[in-house]
Amino acid sequence: MKTAKAEKIKQTLKETKERRENQVCRVYQLKLQNLSKKDIEKLDRLFLEAKWLRNFVVADIENRIKDYKYKEVEIKTPEGFDKREIKLLSSQMKQEIIDQIKDDLKSLKKSKEKGNKVGKLKFKSEVRTIPLKQYGVTYKISGDRNRVKVQGIKKKFRVLGLHQIPENAEITKGYLIKKPSGYYLHIVCYLPKEEVEREIREKQIQQPVGIDLGIKHQLTLSTGEKLSWYIPETKRLKRLQKILSRKQKGSRNYQKVKKEIGKEWEYIYNKRQDALNKAISCLKRFSLIAVQDDSIEGWKKGLFGKQIQNTGIGGVTARLRSLATLISVFFVDRYEPTTQTCSFCGYRQEISLSERVFKCEGCGIEIDRDVNSAREILKVAIELLLWMLRIIENGGEGKLLKILPVDGGEVTPVERGISLVEAGSPSL
Structure with missing residues (x-):
C-alpha cells in the first residue's frame, strides 16, 4: 500500500516537473x-x-x-x-x-x-x-x-x-x-509559456538595444533615450526617526513611532519598485537586450552608495536575468572596455569620468559617452551572438554550453537567434 502511494506521488511529481518546463511563474499580490x-x-x-x-x-x-x-x-x-x-x-x-x-x-x-x-x-x-x-x-x-x-x-x-x-x-x-x-x-x-511569449512578441519592435548603467542617468539606451529616477528618503521619515530617538526603547510610544517608520519605508520601497517596473516595461519592447554585467555592489561600496540606494539600480540586472527565459538578454563581460572604445571605428582611448562627451581620436566623431558605451555594448553582444550561431551551425552545441555563463539566458532555438540578428542588427 505504501509502495503504491509512493509511486503515485513520484509519478505526479514527474508530471508536474514536465508541465513546469512549458510554464512561466508569476506571483500575484x-x-x-x-x-x-x-x-x-x-x-x-x-x-x-x-x-x-x-x-x-x-x-x-x-x-x-x-x-x-x-x-x-x-x-x-x-x-x-x-x-x-x-x-x-x-x-x-x-x-x-x-x-x-x-x-x-x-x-x-x-x-x-x-x-x-x-x-x-x-x-x-x-x-x-x-x-x-x-x-x-x-x-x-x-x-x-x-x-x-x-x-x-x-x-x-x-x-x-x-x-x-x-x-x-x-x-x-x-x-x-x-x-x-x-x-x-x-x-x-x-x-502557459507560449501565451506569455506571444503577448510579449505582440508588443515588441524588431530592434535590438544596448543599455549602459549609470549614476546620473540610470539607464542610457543605444537609441539615445535616457531613463532617470531618484527617490530619496522623505522628510517625514527623517522627522519620525528624530522622534523615535527621543522615545524610551520598548515603550508603547516607541512601538507606535517604529510602526509609522515601517509604513514610510514601505511607501519609499513601493515608489522605487514602481520606477523599476516602468523601466523594465520600456525595455521589454525590444527584441534583443544587451547589458554590461557591472558590479553595482562595488559602486555602492565606493563613492555612490547613496545614489545606488535611492535608485535601486541593482534590481535592473536581476530583473533582466529573470526575463532571460522569455526574451533574448545578453550580458557583456564587466571588464569589456565599452566606455573607452569608439562604437563607430573601434578605436580605443583613455577617457576620464569627468568627460561626458566621447571625442574619438581615430575617426573624429563626437558622441555622448553613455550613448557610445550603450552602442558598443550592443555591438559586442551581437558579435557574441553571431559567434555562437556559427558554433551551433558547425555542430558545436556541447562546446558552446560549456562556454556559456549560467545567467546568459536561452540561446535556442537557433532560428530565433538568427531572426533577431537579421531583423534588428543596427549598422554600427
Missing part, C-alpha cells in the same frame, strides 16, 4: 480587506506562533528539526522560560516553517564551502512570512465572492486584487505576508 479588531488579533497571533515555533526549533536544531507536530513550545521571557500553546498554526504550516530552517542551513553550508565565514542561525524577533504549502488545503480562494480561507482560521477574509489572476493560471502555493501597511496574500501561479 492580494490585500486582506475590512479586517476587524478580532481578525487582526488572530493574524497577529498566527505570526507570533510562527516566531515561537521557529525560535524553539533553532534553539536546539539537532533534536527538534526532525519533528513538526509541536502543540506547545517553550519560549524565553523576562521572568525565565515559559510554555506557549500552538493554536492556529496548522500542521502543514509548521512543516513549511521547519523546511525553511532546513533551507537556511543548506544556504549556510554552501556559503561555508565557498570560503565565507558563517555562524549559527539566529533567533528572529519577528516573523513576517508564513508559507501556505498547498492550494485547496492550506488556503482556498472563492473567486465569486472575493474571499480567501486560511487554514486554522474559521473566517473567510475579503481580498482585493483577485481580478489580476488569469483564468488559465494554475494556482499553487501561497505566502501570508505581514507588512506595516497591512496583511497580504502572495499567490504563486503558473501560466
